[in-house]
Amino acid sequence: GQQVMQIPQYQHVQEGEDFTTYCNSSTTLSNIQWYKQRPGGHPVFLIQLVKSGEVKKQKRLTFQFGEAKKNSSLHITATQTTDVGTYFCAGGNEKLTFGTGTRLTIIP
Amino acid sequence: GAVVSQHPSRVICKSGTSVKIECRSLDFQATTMFWYRQFPKQSLMLMATSNEGSKATYEQGVEKDKFLINHASLTLSTLTVTSAHPEDSSFYICSAEGLAGGPGDTQYFGPGTRLTVL
Numbered sequence: 223g224q225q226v227m228q229i230p231q232y233q234h235v236q237e238g239e240d241f242t243t244y245c246n247s248s249t250t251l252s253n254i255q256w257y258k259q260r261p262g263g264h265p266v267f268l269i270q271l272v273k274s275g276e277v278k279k280q281k282r283l284t285f286q287f288g289e290a291k292k293n294s295s296l297h298i299t300a301t302q303t304t305d306v307g308t309y310f311c312a313g314g315n316e317k318l319t320f321g322t323g324t325r326l327t328i329i330p
Numbered sequence: 331g332a333v334v335s336q337h338p339s340r341v342i343c344k345s346g347t348s349v350k351i352e353c354r355s356l357d358f359q360a361t362t363m364f365w366y367r368q369f370p371k372q373s374l375m376l377m378a379t380s381n382e383g384s385k386a387t388y389e390q391g392v393e394k395d396k397f398l399i400n401h402a403s404l405t406l407s408t409l410t411v412t413s414a415h416p417e418d419s420s421f422y423i424c425s426a427e428g429l430a431g432g433p434g435d436t437q438y439f440g441p442g443t444r445l446t447v448l
Contacts, residue, residue, distance in 0.1 A: 223390075255436070264423055264442040265374065310373060317364065318437060320374040 224249050226313055228321040236329045241301050243324035245294040245311035253313065254287055254294040259323075260307045268296075303328050332358050334426050336440035343414055344448055351409045351443045353424030359404035360426035364437060365397075368421040380407045414447045421445075 225248040235241050245254065253272045257265035269278055271287035271294065278285045284297045294311055306328050311321040333356040343349050353363055362381055366374040378388045378399050386399035398410040407426075411418055421444050425437035 257439075265439050267436055267438070270436060312374075317376060317379060319376070320366075323373050325371075 224314065224319045226311060226319050226321040228309075228311060228324050230324055231322065232325050232327070234327045234329060235301055237303060238300050241298040241305070241326055243296050243309050243311075243326075245296075245313075245321050247292045247313050247319075250291050251313035252291075254291075255312045255318065256285055256294075256296055257310045257312060257320075258307050259310065263307075265310060298326075301326070301328055303330060332426070332436075332438040334360075334424065334438045334440040336422075336424055336443050338443060339441060340444045340446075342446045342448065345415050346413055348410055348412045349414055349445060351411070351422055351424075351445075353407045353409070353426070353440050355405045355426040355438070358426075358438075360407075361404065362427040363401060363407040364425045364427070365399060365407075365409050366423045366425070368423060368442075370421075374423060377409075411445065414445070416447045419445055419447045 227246050229244050253270055255270045256268040258268055259265045269285050274291050275289045276287045282299045286295045298305055308323045308325045310323045312318040335354045335356055337352045341349055364379055365377045367377050368374045376389050377392045378386045380386045380399045380401040382401045382404050388394045396412055401407040421442050423442040425439045427437050
């Protein structure tokens, strides 16, 4: 079946440093979605990318969808303590397969 | 915006009992709802896809007789964990997809239900 892997599994950064998580799918995806889950909370939708090579920005967050539509990345510039949480990519053609997630912790 | 609620938010039950979890789309109609399970520090795993008025489609390895799903209306789906055991303790999250349907539509997630089976 379809597998969606993310690296790294964990990332600890100093506040103000940048952060990137990478998402790789075993199959081509019709779209990729990104979610953020705070500790103890539920996934919150961040963005959806549909087009090959698409890049979208949300303030300090930059999302990219690969040309082959099999990988994606999320980059956060100048992290803040409010960025703490686990970031999941999710892709699929009819149903979502969630990635393994990257847990971000911030050192103040 | 689209809001999905779940009830209860937390439940503690004894081994062998059944627990029903409700998932409601509050301000939109959802033809499709999804049920996920998340163990601590792990990703969300899709359990089943629930379509209004038809039988749910279960993912491989998920026992349909243990996890009963009923999608009786366009705003309500229920998941019943029958004869719960400690290994069923998990965070159960539902999501709902709007009427537009089709690949790529956003799923709106409920706040989750944390089930603890003693």
